[in-house]
Amino acid sequence: MSLVMDFAGKVVAVTGGARGVGRGVVEAFLDAGADVEFCGRSEPTTLPERDGRPASFRPVDVRDAAQNEAWIAGVAERHGRLDVLVNNVGGSPFGRFEAGSPRYFQAITEINFLSAAVATRAAFPALRAASGSVINITSISARRPSPGTAVYGAAKAALESLTRSLAVEWAPEIRVNAISSGLVHTESAVDHYGTPEQYAEIARTIPRGRLASPQELGNVCVMLASPLSAHVTGAVIPVDGGGEWPAFLSHTPNADIVQQADRLDITGGSSS
Template sequence: MALEIDLTGRTVLVTGGARGVGAGITESFVEAGAVVEICGRTEPAPGTPGSAAPRFSRVDVRDETQVRRWIDEVAGRHGGIDVVVNNAGGAPSADFASASPRFHRRVTELNFLSAVFVAQAAFPVVSAGAGGGVVLNITSISARRPSPGTAVYGAAKAALESLTASLAVEWAPKVRVNAISCGLVETEGAAGHYGDAGQMARVAGTIPRGVFARPADIGAACVLLASPLAVHITGAVLNVDGGGERPAFLQYAPDPARR
């Protein structure tokens, strides 16, 4: 039996909700009936998934003053906030030893401290709702496996998963806090990261399901965790990664079934 999730009347915030994974999250919540507000540095183009949100605000989530102002404005417009999705993040590849301290600091601010600022500013509002609030943190497979070239990004995502577990205990029972760990996702920037179509197909072959996730797959997981179906789930990290990564030894083992 199919279960339809209806979030009509719920107010949802998505940081970085205009593009990539964030746009998929935005569109999924809109389809579930929620009122969605997004923030970022660049407004979504008309007709793109991120433009499904009725309101975009230009906010630098690394700036706690801008974050607090945005949270207050959204709460004032809607009389409250039910769900916050900390999605903003990312990092270009860089050699750890030669990257500047400023680079490492900016990566940490975007991928970890931004979620700290948003969650802290939103807590008084999301915890005041009668049904309890939800905070969702978007993390990465890089949090729990080596992340060469993006080492500080992986470390920041690992910190965000730790924060998720701690806040789930500290804020219970008023607010549920969970994380969604993304595997490889096919976004508009994927080709620049993974290569041309042939290279992307080979990379997809390392995923047990054989395909990249779509942004909408991440969005569907967020909608599920924000819904009453997940009312007893908090402090969890939900892997949305198609089975993770195929162990390297399987490429060389003569008969993997016997190992």
């Protein structure tokens, strides 16, 4: 088997691919030669394409199980196969937990967890026939406190648990993995954090000093779906630039840490 990321003749379905991370995923698979279909509630102004091969869009509200299942079945029927499903749809407004209504909790769970569960179940026959894979986009909020988006974090934690369970239940025919996304520079990122100065301050909390690009998350999706990851299943891969700068080091830049280590002689050997 040639260990290259050539997806010519492969079919990829992406939920929520019109913008942000989803758009990056769609474009990364197009770059790899795949036929890509994506869905969303609103049609994008332009369809991503490569070498005259546009991605295909269908309007779908993935919270509606019937629409979700029909779209997955349609992708497999139109192409005669389905090799990769990327469950990307998700998100949550900020708000205090005690202010949320039961309907709000349900909606957040539907979009961030149940929609992925429904799509994955619907894709099972086609993915098994193709020895395909599922990639779930989760969040660092699944693994650390998420004040203001507590239900979102809980739903993403559930999606990571589903990833690990299905990797075992569906082995060896289907691989199931997840990407734990850190902060991402999307179209609205600067406005989301307030001002360019506030955005830069947020970026400085990431060890690599910047937010990820949607394309970088898309590239990891391609890698996980490729033969390069043939024995990888049940994994949750962090794509977060090193996570978040530890609070107790918030006033100690990287260079200062290195200088302190040199002075204390803790970088190698023992001091006497």
